[in-house]
Amino acid sequence: xxxxxxxxxxxxxxxxxxxxxxxxxxxxxxxxxxxxxxxxxxxxxxxxxxxxxxxxxxxxxxxxxxxxxxxxxxxxxxxxxxxxxxxxxxxxxxxxxxxxxxxxxxxxxxxxxxxxxxxxxxxxxxxxxxxxxxxxxxxxxxxxxxxxxxxxxxxxxxxxxxxxxxxxxxxxxxxxxxxxxxxxxxxxxxxxxxxxxxxxxxxxxxxxxxxxxxxxxxxxxxxxxxxxxxxxxxxxxxxxxxxxxxxxxxxxxxxxxxxxxxxxxxxxxxxxxxxxxxxxxxxxxxxxxxxxxxxxx
Numbered sequence: 001x002x003x004x005x006x007x008x009x010x011x012x013x014x015x016x017x018x019x020x021x022x023x024x025x026x027x028x029x030x031x032x033x034x035x036x037x038x039x040x041x042x043x044x045x046x047x048x049x050x051x052x053x054x055x056x057x058x059x060x061x062x063x064x065x066x067x068x069x070x071x072x073x074x075x076x077x078x079x080x081x082x083x084x085x086x087x088x089x090x091x092x093x094x095x096x097x098x099x100x101x102x103x104x105x106x107x108x109x110x111x112x113x114x115x116x117x118x119x120x121x122x123x124x125x126x127x128x129x130x131x132x133x134x135x136x137x138x139x140x141x142x143x144x145x146x147x148x149x150x151x152x153x154x155x156x157x158x159x160x161x162x163x164x165x166x167x168x169x170x171x172x173x174x175x176x177x178x179x180x181x182x183x184x185x186x187x188x189x190x191x192x193x194x195x196x197x198x199x200x201x202x203x204x205x206x207x208x209x210x211x212x213x214x215x216x217x218x219x220x221x222x223x224x225x226x227x228x229x230x231x232x233x234x235x236x237x238x239x240x241x242x243x244x245x246x247x248x249x250x251x252x253x254x255x256x257x258x259x260x261x262x263x264x265x266x267x268x269x270x271x272x273x274x275x276x277x278x279x280x281x282x283x284x285x286x287x288x289x290x291x292x293x294x295x296x297x
Contacts, residue, residue, distance in 0.1 A: 016042040020192050028206055029170070032199030036175040039189050039196065043182035050093040057086015096185045103184035107177060117141030124149070130228035132160055134167035141168070151228035152221060159208050159221035166207035172200040198243050205247055219251040 016038040026034065114135045117123040121141030125131070130151050132144040142164040152160060167173075175196055183193040208218045226244040 016189065016192055020195055028199055028202035032172075032175050032196060032203055035192055035196045035199060036178050039179045039182035039192050042189060043185040046186045047093070047096060050089045050096065053089035054086050054093060057083050057089065099184040099187075100181060103181055107180070111137070114140075115143060117143065130225070132164060132225070134164040134172075136168060136171070136173040148225065148228065152224060155212070155214075155217050156221035156224060158212055159218050160225065162208040162211035163204045163218075163222075166204035166211075167200065170200075170203060170207070172203070175200055198246070201243065201247055202250060205251060209251070215251050219248045222251070223248050 020035070024031075114137075115123055116139035117135060118141070123135075123141060123143045125143065125145040127145050128147040129145055130148040132142070132148045134140070134142055142161065144160065144164075148160070149157065179189070179193040179196040183189040205218060205222065208221075209215050212218060222244055
């Protein structure tokens with residue numbers, strides 16, 4: 001197996017790292033979408049690479065050749081790997097697959113525990129703990145506690161509603177779910193998954209600004225909700241759940257180091273092309289090996 005086999009995966013990971021660096025200079029919606037794509041593409045490249053290594057190593061084990069009915073010509077191919085590398089790849093592949101299954105189960109269990117909102121899409125919890133979050137899905141909407149309502153004034157409550165509606169309208173749970181699954185498959189992606197979460201919050205913050213027309217009001221509402229919620233655990237799509245100081249700073253100084261729309265789109269597109277390209281080429285390696293196995297070429 002040539003060393004260049006790993007190059008597409010390396011390209012995907014480098015592009016994903018570039019997305020992490022560029023995140024603070026991109027508009028929140030562009031940064032979130034770019035990071036989510038980078039996470040999924042890098043995780044897919046990892047899985048394709050491991051699977052191809054396992055298959056390449058199995059091709060070297062002549063004792064199971066007849067059992068698998070593989071073509072003897074396969075042993076003349078130049079894409080074989082040592083059995084020790086194949087075993088290591090198989091262990092990693094099994095671990096990544098198991099982590100993916102566990103993450104899916106946790107996500108499903110978490111979704112089932114979320115409360116159903118009323119026909120108007122709002123559920124008010126009669127409790128003193130300050131909390132507010134968005135619940136995606138057909139039964140979803142906005143959940144807010146009486147404690148959070150009492151902690152904010154009228155203007156700040158309008159920010160809360162706008163923020164949580166933005167989470168639902170922009171389907172932020174898809175970006176969060178995709179990045180969580182990718183980081184379960186490849187733990188090295190966990191910092192990027194955290195940045196996806198930050199990106200969805202910044203995206204909702206900016207939507208709140210457009211709804212209310214007052215950046216300082218949005219910044220004050222977020223800070224006040226965070227102080228009220230201090231010490232409590234919150235679901236992922238909650239206004240005061242992620243990197244509040246950085247979000248407030250970005251609201252107060254909106255032009256700080258942000259790339260223009262055209263430049264930002266160019267940077268984001270380049271990163272996504274590299275990550276998707278790396279993953280696709282890695283998949284091509286796997287398909288080529290499978291064709292060799294099945295076709296006897």
